[in-house]
Amino acid sequence: MxxxxxxxxxxxxxxxxxxxxxxxxxxxxxxxxxxxxxxxxxxxxxxxxxxxxxxxxxxxxxxxxxxxxxxxxxxxxxxxxxxxxxxxxxxxxxxxxxxxxxxxxxxxxxxxxxxxxxxxxxYPCLPQIEEDKILSLPSDLLKTMIRQTVFAVATTETRPILTGVMWELRDGQLSLVATDSHRLTTRKASVESAASLSFDNVVIPGKSLIELSKVLPDDDQLVDLVITDNQILVKINYILFYSRILDGTYPDTSRIIPQNTKTEIILSTKEFLGAIERASLLAREGKNNIVRLFTRPDGMVEISSNTPEVGKVTEEVAPSSVDGEDVKISFNAKYMIDALRAVDSENIRIGFTGAMSPFIIRPTEHDWILHLILPVRTNQ
Incomplete structure (x- = not known):
């Protein structure tokens, strides 16, 4: 040669x-x-x-x-x-x-x-894939969908299926779901595919998607995805990217998403993110990086964290609106920061159903993304 x-x-x-x-x-x-x-x-x-x-x-x-x-x-x-x-x-x-x-x-x-x-x-041969299930979508959209979900996969192998992102296609709508059992994120998009094409429970390892994201161009050229029972193939220009699909059945996450909320708060994403990041500066010295949020009678939202061996931080955030019952809730600051960075909207709507019930974060500008976070029980 x-x-x-x-x-x-x-x-x-x-x-x-x-x-x-x-x-x-x-x-x-x-x-x-x-x-x-x-x-x-x-x-x-x-x-x-x-x-x-x-x-x-x-x-x-x-x-x-x-x-x-x-x-x-x-x-x-x-x-x-x-x-x-x-x-x-x-x-x-x-x-x-x-x-x-x-x-x-x-x-x-x-x-x-x-x-x-x-x-x-x-050298081992690459998988031979029958190209009967082909889905096309813009490269930058696929890259965005990966970024907005992959952070929520589980990082431990306790439940291997949760280390992947679940893909589902129905009626031309592609959904990606990721959860580590403490938080959940979903991202939807309309895509080009044959009318007869549908699939569910296609779980792609988070590590594979991170590497795929590095290979995908930042423009809107179409990439083809071919899905089989145990492999996914992504075709990008002169590149073929193969990944195995995880064995097992992904949990039905739709059942844990609350349908009704008792309180809804609309906040500036950037302002709220800044407040959580500042509160977590002290919180991350503790065991669980816990930050507290509660609504005050004067209409302000107060963010705080208290780590006895380090100190305390309190910050007020002015919401656009607060509707419903008073809220007093504690949560993992990292989970909230990850969700806010992925939301791609100037304002967010947070729906609460109780101090120990999951709460939902949605963008106000569109309905493609949903984040769910489980609160943390504290003694304070």
Whole structure:
């Protein structure tokens, strides 16, 4: 195998696929990146068996010639060294050649490296996916939906199914749901799909979605999602992103969302977020990062936290409106901060149903997002 490629193109491709390389794998070949040279371009592949990413670099694109002098072949090179070497090479072009013992020469300008490669035939094959369930949506929308939900997945493996985000498609409406059993977030959007296409209980690991988000462009180009029983494939330009789907049944979260509220408060998102962040400066020194909220007779909302060994903070926030019974409630400040940062609305509506009942945060400008937080029982 031999080819000469623009260094910038190779660097970009390595950066993308290396997101799927695991440093903790017990399978040595998975610490490498598979490179296959075809007559019309090269393909780079990396996998940690949960996520697999494949990037194709064409020989030419438009007026640009990216690759020259291709002799087809394949090799697996250690990711740890390949990326560093290519990034630090002096020239604008890189020539890679591989002999029959997989010893690989990487040269650019006056610099030359020899790396011990591995046989690409020993590299696990990517999943073969039947493309019968295809869903298309803009890249920036998918990226936003991931950002607005993935923070709420569980970070411990006590209930593995909760470490993922549940996807559901009905009547052209895509819903993403995440919960760690202390908080919940949902995000909905209308998407393009065949009228007959619907699915539920597709649970994608949060870690996979975080890596997918890094690969997705920030523009509105359409990306295709293909869903099977145990894999999801996302097609972005010349990139294929595979992730396994978690086994198990996601809990029915609709039952825990209160249908009626006793109190509703409308607040400025930015002002309320600032108050919670300041209150949590002292609260996070305690065990649970607890902040308290209560409504006062003068119509103000008071935010406070009290950590005996550190000190106390109190702040008033002026709501746009307060409707209903008085509220006195305690909650985890981090959960509230995460929700407020994800809400994408100037004002929020918070609905309370009681001191120990879940409360709901919604944007006032649209109904795509819903956050639910369980309050915390305190002695004060």
């Amino acid at each position: 031999k080819f000469t490629i623009q260094r910038e193109q190779l660097t970009n491709a390595i950066n993308i696929v290396s997101k799927a390389v695991s440093s903790r794998t017990t399978i040595p070949i998975l610490t490498g990146i598979k490179i296959v040279a075809h007559e019309d371009g090269i393909t780079l592949t990396a996998s940690d068996s949960d996520i697999s990413i494949e990037q194709y670099v064409p020989m030419e694109s438009g007026e640009h010639q990216w690759i020259e002098d291709i002799t087809p072949g394949s090799v697996v090179l250690p990711s740890k060294f390949l990326g560093e070497i290519v990034r630090k090479l002096p020239g604008e072009q890189v020539t890679i050649s591989v002999n029959e013992r997989f010893i690989t020469t990487i040269s650019s300008g006056r610099s030359e490296f020899n790396l011990n490669g591995m046989n690409a035939e020993d």
